[in-house]
Amino acid sequence: MINITLPDGSIKQFEKEVNGYDIANSISPRLAKEVLSISVNDEIWDLTRQITNDSSIKLHKFDDKEGKHAFWHSSAHIMAEAIEALYPGTKFGIGPTIENGFYYDIDLPEGMVITEKDLITIEKKMLELARQKNNIVRENISKADALEMFEKKGDQYKLELISDLEDGTITLYRQGNFTDLCRGPHLPNTEHVKAIKLLNVAGAYWRGDEKNKMLTRIYGITFPKAKLLDEYLVLLEEAKKRDHRKIGKEMDLFTFSPEVGMGLPLWMPKGAALREQLENFLKKVQKSFGYEQVITPHIGNVNLYKTSGHYEKYGKDSFQVITTPQEGEEYLLKPMNCPHHCEIFKARPRSYKDLPIRFAEFGTVYRYEMSGELHGLTRVRGFTQDDAHLFCMPDQLKDEFKKVIDIIFIIFKALDFKDFTAQISLRDPKNTSKYIGSDENWEKAERAIIEAAAEKGLNTVTVLGEAAFYGPKLDFMIKDAVGRQWQLGTIQVDYNLPERFELEYTGSDNQKHRPVMIHRAPFGSMERFVAVLIEHTAGKFPLWLTPDQVVILPISEKFNEYALKVSNILNISDIRTVVDERNEKIGRKIRDNELKKIPYLLIVGEQEQESESVAVRLQGQGDKGSMTVDEFVRYIKNEVEQQLASIHN
């Protein structure tokens, strides 16, 4: 007699051992049809695996994360089966599931390539295989047998994977003519896979190491119903419409020119206006947190970066040194602001009474990113950090750190960024040579971050090996329109640069002490932040921020007067006269054309000359009815002030 506890706490009894499929069937035939995998005592199993002891279980359908995982994992196997059939001799790397779908890394026989056109053929083959309704069978195998089997197949990638596994834990999955090394779990049968879309094909290094051979990676996604696939494809299309590169072009926010250079954005008037609003907003917040603005040059002597350690780490991969008519004199385009701010700290003796000192600068820096890395505004070679460096006593560190988290919260709240990941990035304990500074300082710094984040009640994920070379970080990641994660805000604790720059303050004991440094940039960079902001709002910025208030008075001699009133309170970068004396009706035509480009629009159309009343409509907010221009100005002023007030509180 076996007791199976269901998620609601009820217990079902079975005469003898059962599997997930039997349990589902005992509840309802419909469930049995839809169920894909099962959690047994919090371990995910195949439906067909026999449960021999009392267990608590949960059945997973496609709606569950666990169900999707099994579904896509099996789909990856079906794809591999199809590829093996179509391209005999192909060797297989790994084929995991990802957030949306799966991929498989394959090594095609010499001379063969798969291009996007071939994906349709593979899709068809996959559907054909899925329709064969093959059972997917799990099999335990000894390490020796597994090695022998893949040796025979000549699949060196699987052999490499197997050699890293413990004997006794190795399982194979078999469906049709295809067998793969796999931990599982899988669907019981291929028939569940009804809709298949292979999305793209790209290169990927074996085991993610650029020294290894590059394999062909095929990405795909599958669904149990064709309708779900259609919905997903529509979603993808919608996401592409929010791409900041597309919207940026349409709204005339920024552009690139090959003449200027790749990865060097040119901000157009509206984009510059948007940036200015963001900068003003953050400056105001920072001022209330006791920051002081500083300004430093765009270049610095090479020695500055040799002192900081950046030159040794990044020198050869950076824009190269700038020489001068003076023999031996070398400068570097500023790749970061920290060393400059350290020198400001050093410029005069500091007392413990002055700390913390907080130097802020919208500092433009230049980094030679690899050409394949450049991506719209999210990854560029010249960008402006909303940078600040806080110098404090060790016992002030945690408090200061928490205050920076507060600033980031203010920003994310103001711009309605709810869906972010807070990532604690620590150094890789197995490879400490990549980092500078003593173990003791690293431990102190890492502890400070972990504690501060915990005390702020942040849900964090911890990633080893993601720290900066001088210290650990707390990074705030946000996804773009198509689900790629980008790091925005970052807070870093640093005991090392103060040592390298020999920074000191005089303590209450009249002794010299070393301050601790916090590097932080809540936006990350203006460029990347604007990019993510565009994708989150689809270009419909909040009123207080938008550069695109266009006021149009179709037929009115008072246009200039009105425009001035409105522009005094709004950040209007584009007010266009639409009154043409020769033909007063021309105004309408311009307005229609403008409309196409402007996602957020104020239209003020005069209705009755005598009363000076206008029709106001905020695009995206509907009609606001009739009001006079003065009323309109007051209304907008009020709106903007309210928005700003609610943010700053």
Next chain:
RNA sequence: GCUGAUGUAGCUCAGGGGUAGAGCACUUCCUUGGUAAGGAAGAGGUCAUGGGUUCAAAUCCCAUUAUCAGCUCCA
């Protein structure tokens, strides 16, 4: 940097060894008071750049360059 794809008018794209195409945008005129109006006419392109093959190249081949997707990297 690596693998693959792409580069044709301001934008979105079709075409393709022998006068360069469409829609939208732009200019002028006509019609039209209201959130992507209609009509007529016009302007706009060494088909990314440089070589090669050919009687002939925007088209085929090679190289370069930029963009896109992914990998790697990200102070």
